[in-house]
Amino acid sequence: MASIFKLSTPSPAASLSEALRPRDSRFLSFNPSSNAINYKINLSASLRSIHSLPLKTSLRIKCSQTDGNGSPAKRTVLHDLYEKEGQSPWYDNLCRPVTDLLPLIASGVRGVTSNPAIFQKATSSSNAYNDQFRELVQAGKDIESAYWELVVKDIQDACKLFEPIYDQTDGGDGYVSVEVSPRLADDTEGTIEAAKWLHKVVDRPNVYIKIPATEACVPSIKEVIANGISVNVTLIFSLARYEAVIDAYLDGLEASGSNDLSRVTSVAS
Template identity: 50%
Template structure:
């Protein structure tokens, strides 16, 4: 029986894991997924770290040491997350070397509360780049409008960037332009462009969740027929824009100087509606030069029963545009949908970060008191 994961990689998709924890590192789970499931990268976010640090006792030893030093919660959080990401970079280093830096990447996100502060985002990105100190690191920067200049500045400064929380096609256009600006500035200062990398993370399934809810309120036969079509259509039209970018004279000039394209990355690829196939946001978005970052459950579902069609993107551009034309005629406001998703996405990551920092502060105080009683 053919291995669907091999088929995906043969067709040009890089398979990344959307998860990281100390337990996954210590147990060898990450190394096993790299060896047996063709995982060539890792993405993280505040929600992932919040889940990891509040489950089990894998972080207890490091938390005890931080508590003994009197480290504040915000700095402790940075120490814990960069430790995990540095270790994951080491696990993926061979992949990075074998693929000449294309894959083997691990992403860590700037504090999401800084998403609307350009200068603070740049400073945080520089600090994380220095702390992790691995060439296969990606700094995740949200694609909020204030994040766009930060993307350009970081790339110009030699920092590889994963642009996250992209929902709209117009915002993706702005992200690609920020990438080009950054690479052009890096070239002007004499940087080796071949060492710089970037991905643009398009969040997929959440668009269906929001659009389907609006279609359900409309309730007509056509509305029901359009359920579950918006997310794939959005991603396919994004890939069409990527193809236009890499055919542009502006990109060709950078490519001639050694630059590599900013690859589209499909994020939020677990299926939220149980009525949909659990592999749909993977097997229906396969094309050369894309990345798909999956939770482990989705990864194993694809490995177990994924069926990869001959062409799931380029043959569907016209159909994808028709989906949005029909949605517009039904009164679905695309701009309102994607702005709502961006705002909710940033707010959710902020809430996870704040919750984790508060929990960590409580844990550090309790750990410090426990250590004091033992002295």
């Protein structure tokens, strides 16, 4: 069963309300393998200068490999983060059974992000994937194709669990993020095609396609946004690259030619 442990008082800021500017819209991403909270800037809501806020925390989230949905959680600090500070807590992990997310959702988690390293750990440390993987290989799938089918299944199932939040917020929250292959980090066109493929096969309105902010992939972000696909931009390590990502997002919206861009959103971290 997934569980949330104690969240200590942020430092150095006295409070989030003092530290964050009033109109910033951010997502807090909790990494269960470290004590870090990562900020994901909502590009759809805030395109002003970006400032980072380091937080020290004792938050730990564990996702077990056992069956069961867990018990409903009581009101937590995560609810307060959203209702009082406008922060959307995301869970930086995904594993089977995906229903382990239910107590986290009840505890105030409003989205999930994943990456290839997370899935590598999930598939190698649990037997929950064995039956499906065996069936895929016996059906003639190569290892990489079988891997992506496992990933897509988990992402679809997670999207279903977060769908009520997505609907309640009219697309403002409740997203699940899946990343393109890291082999494409220097491949602009390959990243564009992979993002289109993932968006098509997952086929859920609340999926984010995660793209790294490498020099080669910044143009990919523009093209993917222009195709009406919501993007989670990851691995940004400088303000200059943040600015390039914001420009790519805005250029993509302008290039889309759509009259309704309300469902094309982006976050960046």
